[in-house]
Each structure stands twice: as structure tokens, then as C-alpha cells.
Amino acid sequence: MRIDRIEKSKHKQERVLVFLEGGDLLRITGAELLRFGLYKGMDLPPELVVELQAAAQKSELKQTAARMASGQMLSKKEVQRRLTKKGATEQEAEETADWLESLGAVDDAGYAGVIVRHYGAMGYGAGRVRQELHRRGVPKELWDAALEQLPPPEEAIRKFLAGKLRGRGMTPEDSRRLAAALQRRGFVWQEIRPVLNEWGQEIEET
Structure with a gap:
């Protein structure tokens, strides 16, 4: 040819x-x-x-x-x-x-850090962030190091509760509703319960 x-x-x-x-x-x-x-x-x-x-x-x-x-x-x-x-x-x-x-155009470790910081700033817990890392295909061996960049869970939970209650007291109904919402956001009961106790609430794990 x-x-x-x-x-x-x-x-x-x-x-x-x-x-x-x-x-x-x-x-x-x-x-x-x-x-x-x-x-x-x-x-x-x-x-x-x-x-x-x-x-x-x-x-x-x-x-x-x-x-x-x-x-x-x-x-x-x-x-x-x-x-x-x-x-x-x-x-x-x-x-x-x-x-x-x-x-260097693809960096899974750097990308994992960006995901963690983004969702951490939005007030999500480690469980929800792990789901996102999995969805985006980040290798599991990179998760633990990246998750160290999350803010302390108690801090994120307090911020979430303060935003929802806006200065008013927490009722038992509030505590159950907000605890469920926090679990959906990726926090575990062991992280949620101590903060609820600060508000004078004692509820059983659901």
C-alpha cells in the first residue's frame, strides 16, 4: 500500500x-x-x-x-x-x-486523602467515608492512612447536633431521631452515645 x-x-x-x-x-x-x-x-x-x-x-x-x-x-x-x-x-x-x-497523573493515596477531607468537612463519619472510598475504587490498603485525616468523631457529632438543635434542649425523641441520622452518616454507636450523654440523654442502641 x-x-x-x-x-x-x-x-x-x-x-x-x-x-x-x-x-x-x-x-x-x-x-x-x-x-x-x-x-x-x-x-x-x-x-x-x-x-x-x-x-x-x-x-x-x-x-x-x-x-x-x-x-x-x-x-x-x-x-x-x-x-x-x-x-x-x-x-x-x-x-x-x-x-x-x-x-503522576493518577495518585490513589493523594486521591484518598482528598475524599476523606471532603467528606470529613461535610460532617460524615468513617463508615460513610469508607463506602465512598470503595465506590471510587481506592485500594483498601490506603484507607487507614487516609482516614487518619478525619476530624475526631466527637467533634463532628457535636457540630451536627448543634446545627440541628440550634440552641434548644434535646428531647428523648430528638435523641433517637438524631442518633439514627448520625448512624446513617457513618458514625457508630460507641461514638454517638458519649455525646448524647453530654446532652443528658440516655437511650438504648437501636
């Missing part, structure tokens, strides 16, 4: 279009253009075309992943999930996520 002409895509900045005699079209990136030394009139044997297409697919996958990571913080697992949804194989997605990590 002989290259008839080479043009930059008008629709995708990073894409290069290689038109072959006979009407075939190869969609590659600038990286393949330089790596394979392509030029107008060059003969491409079939095996080189296959290699070129595979290399171009890998480059486009990396560019897609880089755009994902630059737009928002993601875990490696989230990058892999999104790439597979776009048609990448599990192996391709994993290798591309590893590449992003090697560049």
Missing part, C-alpha cells in the same frame, strides 16, 4: 489522517507519524499497516485517559472502568492506568 497523502484532522487536534492509494484511510497520531517515519509516496507492507494501527490505537487510548485525569481526580480503578466502557480491553485499560500513575 502506498501513501497518497497525509493530513491533520480538522475535527481532532491530535489525529493525523493517512490516505492510501485505493481509498483506504489510517487514523493515527503524530507519535506514529514520527515513529514510523511516514511520508507521501511511502510503501506500507500489510504487516506494517497492522503494527501502525495497533500503535495508533494505544496512543489514542493514552490521550483519552490523559484527558480524563486532567479533568478531575480519579483513582486507577475509575480510569480503568471508564476506558473499558469506551471499548478498551481489561488489559489495555490496566496498562494505560499504570502509565498515568507512572506520570
